[in-house]
Amino acid sequence: AIRYPESVSGLYLLWISGGWLGLAVLANHYYFDSAFAAVSGGMEAVSVLPEWHEQLQLNPGNRERLLALDPEEFIATMQRWAGSFFPRSEAPVPGLDPDELANIKAPTVILRSGKSDLHHTRETSEQLHKMMPGSDLREPPWGDNEWNEAMVRSEVDDALFKSWPQLAPDIIRFTKTI
Secondary structure (H helix, E strand, C coil): CCCCHHHCCCEEECCCCECHHHHHHHHHHHHHHHHHHHHHHHHHHHHCCHHHHHHHHHCCHHHHHHHHCCHHHHHHHHHHHHHCCCCCCCCCCCCCCHHHHHCCCCCEEEECCCCCCCCECHHHHHHHHHHCCCCEEECCCCCCCHHHHHHHHHHHHCCCCCCHHHHHHHHHHHHCCC
């Protein structure tokens, strides 16, 4: 919507990651284990992490490339990539700035995050709405604690997005207006 506006007819946004704790969780999830393995056991320790398994199996040459990396440079890369999760402007979403958000012309629905959601803070959804003129801030079809309940559900039956079918009627109504 920012870089290729002609390719976007509308935006329907929900569970927008934000807030320092929520963004820190993402950086930790994606980069900490790899960086810690490199600092404590070198690139061999990184190569046995579950998150690297698929890529190393798909292309055996990837293992040699990974092992050839300098651990300090690898850690520096993990640090830099983790830093990309934190906003560098007044915009609540990393990588965006208020001017870019204000220039989005596509019809946009933003679902307000739950007050109890530390991963996708209510403030993030509300700030984004304020920075996107013409956006429509709506309440989701579930209760305030949905994300927290979904996280617990996903540990049991991998059903993080089990409630998303409840969005279908609103999404269908929205698509008929664009």
